[in-house]
Amino acid sequence: MDAIVAEASLRIALVGVPNCGKTALFNRLTGSRQKVANYPGVTVERREGERLAADGRALRILDLPGTYSLTPTTLDEAIARDVLLGRVADAPAPGLVVCVVDAVHLPIGLRLALEVKRLGLPMVLALNRMDVAERRGVKIDIARLATELGVPVLPTIAVKRGGADALIDAIQPSLWEGHRRVAAPGWQESSAEDAEQTQVDLRGVLAAVGYSAPQESHWMARFDSVLLHPLYGLLVLVAVMFVMFQAVFSWAEAPMDWIDAGMSWMAAATAASLPAGPLSSLLVNGVIGGAGAVLVFLPQILILFLFILALEDSGYLPRAAYLLDRMMGGVGLSGRAFIPLLSSFACAIPGIMAARTIPGWRDRLTTIMIAPLMTCSARLPVYALLISALIPAREVGPFNLQGLVLFTLYVAGIVSALVVAWVMKHFAGARQYSPLMLELPDYQWPHAGNLLLGLWERVKIFLSRVGGIILALMIVLWFLSSYPAPPEGATGPPIQYSFAGRLGAMLEYLFAPIGFNWQISIALVPGLAAREVAVGALGTVYAMSAAGDDVAGQLQPVIASTWSLATACSLLAWYVFAPQCLSTLAVVKRETNSWRYPIIMAAYLFALAYVASFITYRVVGAWA
Amino acid sequence: MAQQILVAAIVVIAFAVSAWKLAPARRRLRVLMALDGWTARHPRLAGWREQILKPRILRAAGSGCAGCAANVGVKPHHPPR
Numbered sequence: 001m002d003a004i005v006a007e008a009s010l011r012i013a014l015v016g017v018p019n020c021g022k023t024a025l026f027n028r029l030t031g032s033r034q035k036v037a038n039y040p041g042v043t044v045e046r047r048e049g050e051r052l053a054a055d056g057r058a059l060r061i062l063d064l065p066g067t068y069s070l071t072p073t074t075l076d077e078a079i080a081r082d083v084l085l086g087r088v089a090d091a092p093a094p095g096l097v098v099c100v101v102d103a104v105h106l107p108i109g110l111r112l113a114l115e116v117k118r119l120g121l122p123m124v125l126a127l128n129r130m131d132v133a134e135r136r137g138v139k140i141d142i143a144r145l146a147t148e149l150g151v152p153v154l155p156t157i158a159v160k161r162g163g164a165d166a167l168i169d170a171i172q173p174s175l176w177e178g179h180r181r182v183a184a185p186g187w188q189e190s191s192a193e194d195a196e197q198t199q200v201d202l203r204g205v206l207a208a209v210g211y212s213a214p215q216e217s218h219w220m221a222r223f224d225s226v227l228l229h230p231l232y233g234l235l236v237l238v239a240v241m242f243v244m245f246q247a248v249f250s251w252a253e254a255p256m257d258w259i260d261a262g263m264s265w266m267a268a269a270t271a272a273s274l275p276a277g278p279l280s281s282l283l284v285n286g287v288i289g290g291a292g293a294v295l296v297f298l299p300q301i302l303i304l305f306l307f308i309l310a311l312e313d314s315g316y317l318p319r320a321a322y323l324l325d326r327m328m329g330g331v332g333l334s335g336r337a338f339i340p341l342l343s344s345f346a347c348a349i350p351g352i353m354a355a356r357t358i359p360g361w362r363d364r365l366t367t368i369m370i371a372p373l374m375t376c377s378a379r380l381p382v383y384a385l386l387i388s389a390l391i392p393a394r395e396v397g398p399f400n401l402q403g404l405v406l407f408t409l410y411v412a413g414i415v416s417a418l419v420v421a422w423v424m425k426h427f428a429g430a431r432q433y434s435p436l437m438l439e440l441p442d443y444q445w446p447h448a449g450n451l452l453l454g455l456w457e458r459v460k461i462f463l464s465r466v467g468g469i470i471l472a473l474m475i476v477l478w479f480l481s482s483y484p485a486p487p488e489g490a491t492g493p494p495i496q497y498s499f500a501g502r503l504g505a506m507l508e509y510l511f512a513p514i515g516f517n518w519q520i521s522i523a524l525v526p527g528l529a530a531r532e533v534a535v536g537a538l539g540t541v542y543a544m545s546a547a548g549d550d551v552a553g554q555l556q557p558v559i560a561s562t563w564s565l566a567t568a569c570s571l572l573a574w575y576v577f578a579p580q581c582l583s584t585l586a587v588v589k590r591e592t593n594s595w596r597y598p599i600i601m602a603a604y605l606f607a608l609a610y611v612a613s614f615i616t617y618r619v620v621g622a623w624a
Numbered sequence: 625m626a627q628q629i630l631v632a633a634i635v636v637i638a639f640a641v642s643a644w645k646l647a648p649a650r651r652r653l654r655v656l657m658a659l660d661g662w663t664a665r666h667p668r669l670a671g672w673r674e675q676i677l678k679p680r681i682l683r684a685a686g687s688g689c690a691g692c693a694a695n696v697g698v699k700p701h702h703p704p705r
Contacts, residue, residue: 475638
C-alpha cells in the first residue's frame with residue numbers, strides 16, 4: 001500500500017461545504033463516476049482517484065466529505081479535517097488543497113476557505129457553478145479575491161465538459177514543488193474569538209471583491225410555497241411516491257415479458273442442445289432457472305431508480321426532508337436522518353454509512369438500527385414476484401392493484417421504522433434535540449446525462465450482482481439440491497434427498513407456523529447473502545423439484561398454483577422486515593465498532609419478521 | 625466423465641467465489657496485499673499486478689477508513705463514552 005501511495009507525485013484534496021460540487025469536480029478531474037446529487041451529505045467518506053499530469057506524473061486526488069468548518073460536529077466532517085491535518089494513518093497530508101466554493105453562495109464557502117488557509121497548506125480556490133452565478137446576477141471580482149486571499153482563484157463549471165480546464169492547468173505538480181506538505185504545527189480548533197475574527201475577515205473580503213448576493217428566483221419561491229406547505233407539500237410528496245410505485249408495475253410489464261421469454265427460450269435451447277446429465281441440469285436449473293429468475297426484475301429496478309435519480313437531481317429531496325422533520329422528530333429521529341434513510345431505499349449499506357452525518361451518537365444509532373426497515377431495491381424482485389403471482393393485475397378505480405399493494409408494502413416498511421424509532425426513544429430516555437439545518441439547493445431540471453449515467457451505474461451494479469454473487473450462490477445451491485443422489489427405489493423428487501432438501505425439511509419445523517413450505521425455507525438460507533438471491537433460489541429449488549418437467553423461467557405460475565394466498569402474504573410480511581442480509585450486519589459492526597448492535601439488530605428484525613408473518617398467515621388464512 | 629469433471633470445476637469455482645464475495649472487506653484487503661507482496665517478487669506478473677491487482681487494492685482500501693487494514697488500530701466511529 002505504501003508503495004502505491006508513494007507513486008503519486010502530488011496528493012490533492014478537494015474540500016468545501018456540502019453540495020458545492022466537489023464530487024462533480026472530482027469526477028471531472030479523474031474521469032471517475034462517483035455518485036453526485038443535488039443535496040448535501042452524498043459523500044461521507046474520502047474517495048480517491050488518479051489523473052496524469054501534463055508531464056506524465058500521477059496526481060492522486062481525494063474527494064472529502066463536505067464540511068462547514070474545521071471544527072467538526074459529525075463524523076464525516078471529522079474525516080475531512082483529519083485528512084487535511086494528516087491524522088489518518090494511511091493518508092499523508094495533501095500536498096495541495098483545492099478549496100471548492102459555490103460562487104452562488106460565496107459567503108458560506110469562503111468562510112471555510114479562510115479557515116483552511118490558516119492551515120498553511122498550499123491552496124487553490126475553485127469558484128464553482130460560475131454559470132449559475134452569472135445567470136443569477138452574482139458579482140465577484142475574481143482577481144481581487146485572489147489578491148485578498150493570497151491564493152490562485154479559478155472559475156469552474158464542474159458539470160460542463162472543459163469547465164475545469166483552468167483548474168487542471170493550476171494543479172500541475174511542477175508548480176507546487178518545494179511547498180510545505182504538512183499543516184501548520186500549532187493549529188488548533190477555532191475558539192469563539194477565532195470564529196468572530198473569521199467572520200470579520202469574511203466581511204472584509206466580501207466587501208473588497210464587490211460581492212452581490214444572487215437575485216431571488218420568483219418561480220422558485222412559488223414552488224417552495226406549495227412544496228414546503230405543511231399540508232399541500234405532504235400531499236404532493238404522497239402523490240409523487242404513489243405515481244412512482246404505480247409506474248414500477250405499469251411501465252415494466254413489457255420489458256419484463258421480453259426478458260422472461262428470452263430466459264424460457266434460452267432454457268429450452270440449452271436443454272435441447274445438451275445431452276441429459278449434470279451439465280444440462282446445472283445450466284438449465286441452476287444458472288438460467290436461478291440467476292435468470294432475478295434478471296427479469298431489472299426493468300422494475302430501473303424505473304424505480306429513474307424516479308429517485310430525477311427527484312435527487314431536481315433538488316426536491318431536501319424539501320421532502322424539511323417536510324418530514326416534524327414527523328420524524330415526533331418519534332425521536334433527528335431531521336438529519338432523512339437522507340440516510342432515503343439512501344436506504346437503494347440499499348441499507350450506504351444509508352447506514354450516511355448516518356455519519358448525524359451528530360449525536362444516540363440519534364445516529366437509532367437511524368442505523370432502522371435503516372434496514374426501508375425497503376431496499378434487493379427486496380423489489382421478491383415483492384414483484386409474489387405480487388405478480390398472486391395479486392390480479394386489475395384496476396381499482398384509476399389505480400393498478402399491484403402497484404397499490406407495492407406502495408402499501410413500502411409504506412409498511414416506513415411505518416415500522418417510525419414505530420421502532422419511537423420505541424427506541426422511550427427505551428433510551430430523553431435525548432438532546434438536534435435541529436435539522438439543511439441548505440435547500442436550487443431547483444433544476446434533471447440533467448438527462450446524469451439520469452442516464454445513474455441508470456447505467458444501476459444496470460452495472462445489478463448485472464455484476466447477478467453475474468457474481470447471485471450466480472455463484474445459485475451454482476452452489478444447485479449442487480446442494482442435486483447431491484447426494486436419491487437412493488434406489490426413491491419415489492419423491494430427487495431434491496428431497498439432497499443436502500438442501502434435508503436442510504429445508506429441518507427448517508420447515510421452524511417456519512411451518514408462519515406458513516412457509518420447505519422450498520421457501522431453503523430459499524431463505526442463500527437469501528442471507530443478498531435478499532434478491534431468495535428469488536433465484538426459489539427458481540432453482542422449484543426447477544429441481546419438478547421431477548423432470550422444466551420450470552425454468554416459469555416460477556410465477558408455479559407459485560400461483562401451489563402457494564396459498566396466506567403463505568404468499570406471510571412471505572411478503574417477512575420481507576418487510578427481512579432480517580437476513582449479512583452485508584448490512586457487517587457494515588453495522590464496522591460503523592458501531594461493536595458486535596453488540598448487529599446482534600441486537602438481527603434479533604429484533606427476526607422477531608418482528610416472525611411475529612408479522614405469523615399474524616399475517618393466521619389472519620389471511622382465516623379470512624381467505 | 626468429461627461433463628462431470630467440468631461441472632465439478634464450475635461448482636468448486638462457485639464455492640470459492642461465494643466465499644470471497646462474502647468475506648469481510650478487511651480480510652479481502654489482507655489477501656490482496658499478500659498477493660501484491662508475492663507478485664512483486666515475480667517480474668513476469670508485473671503487468672497483471674499493475675493493471676488488475678493495483679486497482680482492486682485501491683478500491684478495497686478506499687471502501688471506508690475502518691475498512692482499511694492499515695487503520696486497524698484506529699477507531700474513528702466508536703461511540704462516545
